[in-house]
Amino acid sequence: MGGLVYNEISKIVAQRRFFVVMALLTVIAILSALTMRGFAGALGVTAAQMVSTGASGGFAQLLFPLLIAVIVGDIVAGELTEGTLKLLLIRPVSRWKIWLSKLIAAFFVSVALVCYSALCIYVALGAASGFGSFSTPALAEGGSSYAVVTLRAYGLEMISLLSVVSVFLLISTVAENGVAAVGLCMGMTVICSICMPILHFFSSTKWIEYTFFEQWQIAGQITNSFPLTGWTIGGSIAVLAAWIVICIASGIAIFQWRDVKS
Amino acid sequence: MSAEPAAIDAANISKSYGSRQAVINVSFQVKPGEVFGLIGPNGAGKTTVLRMLVGLIRPTSGSVSLFGHDVRADFENALRPVGAIIENPEMYKFLTGRQNLAQYARMRPGITNAQIDETVALVGLADRINEKITRYSLGMRQRLGIAQAILHHPKLLLLDEPTNGLDPQGIQELRQMIRHLADSQGMAVLLSSHLLHDVQTVCDSIAIINQGRTVASGGIASFTQGKAASYRFVVADLNRAVELSKAQKWKIVSKDETANALVVESDQEPSSLNESLVKAGIKVSRIEGVTRSLEDAFLELTRGANGSTGGLS
Incomplete structure (x- = not known):
């Protein structure tokens, strides 16, 4: 399994678009750090205190999913379009192992992407308005140190990322075409970000809160920026875990049974 | 096993x-x-x-x-x-x-x-x-x-x-x-x-x-070695030779009017057909054996709407 995951990661990072996405992320992280600067200056907070917000809000719900879609949205469908899938599937390795290795690789790369984003924010904001100390108690977030708050926020973001890549891999498995798969992953993310607030506005139904999209902001529970009321961390984890299990089970089932004709 | x-x-x-x-x-x-x-x-x-x-x-x-x-x-x-x-x-x-x-x-x-x-x-x-x-x-x-x-x-x-x-x-x-x-x-x-x-x-x-x-x-x-052998006859009167061959139960594989040649197939001896042709007054100038190539077998087997001619296995 280690060799399989290594293969998949090497295929992701060998493509030029991986570096394009990383460059784009650098620019966005620096720009948002600079916009946070005025805010941080007014409140008198430092980079160490602000970096945890990079795991929630628009980062977690829109920016990371869109960038991840570009990198891994075609991880299954693209190989079908390019015809490389057939040479991959005639090895003495069961299909479910190949699918799972793609999921693990996509998750690793996504985690790396988010950690890199945090680093960019920390360095850019630190250079602009001081790095500060992670040992300062975070009074608004329950009194533990900012080190703990930051780790907890990014830890929950990892669960969010696992559900993002699970949903995207399922889409990539169902789609017959690599470009279409990336488009579907990005389109779904954008449409959710437009429709969900509208649905919230016009409807009081509770089901919207159980969608993976709403729960992608799980790290907001640590930084007091979670948009839904009445949710515990455990509740959010349970919803995301259910989505992860559903997506992995159906992704593997479809991949295992499908005929590879191209 | x-x-x-x-x-x-x-x-x-x-x-x-x-x-x-x-x-x-x-x-x-x-x-x-x-x-x-x-x-x-x-x-x-x-x-x-x-x-x-x-x-x-x-x-x-x-x-x-x-x-x-x-x-x-x-x-x-x-x-x-x-x-x-x-x-x-x-x-x-x-x-x-x-x-x-x-x-x-x-x-x-x-x-x-x-x-x-x-x-x-x-x-x-x-x-x-x-x-x-x-x-x-x-x-x-x-x-x-x-x-x-x-x-x-x-x-x-x-x-x-x-x-x-x-x-x-x-x-x-x-x-x-x-x-x-x-x-x-x-x-x-x-x-x-x-x-x-x-x-x-x-x-x-x-x-x-x-x-x-x-x-x-x-x-x-x-x-390549079909059971029935094929022979190419070069004759003076192609149309009569074709009729006679059919009457003698030889299968006509092909005929070439410019060369006055026909290819026939049967498990009979070619000398018997030659004898009949000569008796009927059709001059035979040449007889040669035709070896069946894989290509002939392939074309024969894959020709036609259902192609299920079979017979060689």
Whole structure:
């Protein structure tokens, strides 16, 4: 399994678009750090205190999913379009192992992407308005140190990322075409970000809160920026875990049974 | 169970897409060390059969075993001794030739770098192996495709139209390589092609497939030595000779009016027809035996709407 995951990661990072996405992320992280600067200056907070917000809000719900879609949205469908899938599937390795290795690789790369984003924010904001100390108690977030708050926020973001890549891999498995798969992953993310607030506005139904999209902001529970009321961390984890299990089970089932004709 | 299970045992495999039947009850066996040709016109179902052999496509009915392991139930063991090219060997264009081979090497335990180098040298890509695939010609991609198929010294090699894109010299080298691998390493090879010449020169046995059915199969000799012999008669009066031959129950294979020649087929002696022709006053200037080529057998078997003439197996 280690060799399989290594293969998949090497295929992701060998493509030029991986570096394009990383460059784009650098620019966005620096720009948002600079916009946070005025805010941080007014409140008198430092980079160490602000970096945890990079795991929630628009980062977690829109920016990371869109960038991840570009990198891994075609991880299954693209190989079908390019015809490389057939040479991959005639090895003495069961299909479910190949699918799972793609999921693990996509998750690793996504985690790396988010950690890199945090680093960019920390360095850019630190250079602009001081790095500060992670040992300062975070009074608004329950009194533990900012080190703990930051780790907890990014830890929950990892669960969010696992559900993002699970949903995207399922889409990539169902789609017959690599470009279409990336488009579907990005389109779904954008449409959710437009429709969900509208649905919230016009409807009081509770089901919207159980969608993976709403729960992608799980790290907001640590930084007091979670948009839904009445949710515990455990509740959010349970919803995301259910989505992860559903997506992995159906992704593997479809991949295992499908005929590879191209 | 016999001492050594067949390299390939395809038992009554069928595949339908909706109401269209792509492959209908195809059965054949390939023994270890045998070079087997699967031939048929384009669209006959060869690639679908090959995809079912390696588990890329699930048969609607029937089953495939490779060295005694069922491809569906025991996929990993069935595919372990197998190397294959299915249609064009598309590889990762953003990687170099060597990086591509390394991908496949990591999917099996125990493939060394020396083994990769040896395979690269064998297919003649040593000086270009560190270039990206985007810069490879079709022939070079085909060679790299062969390299990934033989990297792990398989006991069974499946090659789907392997001469596509190769120049005449490359085709010649490939044939020699296939024969060499089969003879020296006891490797069983299944070769699919629509080109008869590909198959005729290297295969021990063949199956002819048309419109999803096996129309004939057997050792290569059984195709070229038909039971009925054909003879070419050059005569003075072609039309009367044709009528007389028919009356004597000879089958007219073809007639050539410009050369005043007819080709007839029967298990009777040609001297009896000659005698009748001469008695009827038709001068016979020449009689020659016509050997049936694999191409004749192929065209005969794949002609017509259903192609199920059979009879040779």
